Amino acid sequence: MTNVLVLVEHTQGELKNTTLELITAARVFGDVGAVVVGAPGTTEKLQSGLAEAGAETIYAAESDSADSLVVTPAVDALSGLAAQLQVPVVIASTATGNEVAGRVGARVASGVLYDQIEIKEDRTATGSIFGGDFTVTSSAGGASPVFTLRAGSVDPEPQAAAGTVQAVELPEPGPTAVKITNFAPAEQGDRPELTEAKIVVSGGRGVAGPEGFHDVVEPLADVLGAAVGASRAAVDADYYPGKFQVGQTGKTVSPNLYIALGISGAIQHKAGMQTSKTIVAVNKDEEAGIFEIADFGVVGDLFTVAPQATEELKKRK
Secondary structure: OOOEEEEOOEEOOEEOHHHHHHHHHHHHHOOEEEEEEEOOOHHHHHHHHHHHHOEEEEEEEEOOOHHHEOOHHHHHHHHHHHHHHOOOEEEEOOHHHHHHHHHHHHHOOOOEEEEEEEEOOOOEEEEEEOOOOEEEEEEOOOOOOEEEEOOOOOOOOOOOOOOEEEEOOOOOOOOOOOEOOOOOOOOOOOOOOHHHOOEEEEEOHHHOOHHHHHHHHHHHHHHHOOEEEEOHHHHHOOOOOHHHEEOOOOEOOOOOEEEEEOOOOOHHHHOOOOOOOEEEEEEOOOOOHHHHOOOEEEEOOHHHHHHHHHHHHHHHO
């Protein structure tokens, strides 16, 4: 029996860490049904990993056109299963995930709760509002409420399950379906993907330029095996590419450790990182707002503090 549906996040036949978090979070409802959307053969590659993670049933929504259409196949698969089973749906809180969630909620006439950090057995969830100033508990109506979960909010806890595969037929795409005409994988480099990283080192305007990221932020990130982030101020000043922006208008992260170098702590930035489990801030302005949410703060010059930390970490490796 399936008590909750989870949309599987995968890339080129490999499960994303986000999926393991989703299955762990969704388990509060009971047996998890993992929905795989992709080309024929995708489910076979993911089956063992999903079973080990805790998927009791794996719904294989495969078709030749699934990978060449934007959003539609996932919406069709989830809304069809949700209407049939009348169970909650859990999706990753990404740009695509939130789009899918809204469409599924509309189709099954149920509420949608976005960017949550905890999902509860009574179908309520905890999230942040007003730029992170308040933490609230909300509930969504309908037979199949939809939740999108912020990456890094839950520590994956594998729990072996049956992983029984059940085929799901996808309808033929309609005339309004958006098709992908070209695809090229994003260049990730050797660092973890920002939204999935367990450690993030971010730089702000105080880094003083692209060379500050290259000489100070990146070396500290690399010795920690961390992802690199940037504040909106740093991105607007062309210190670092926009795809690494953390904040309300950038990416939302919730790592185990977040290190903020030269970041003042504007509300816009806090909204994207304040659920991090441990926050370390380095800023020479002792009145900087980032210290209000930091677990450990250093009032000092980041160009002195960060390199010292990097060198000390190298000695201990």
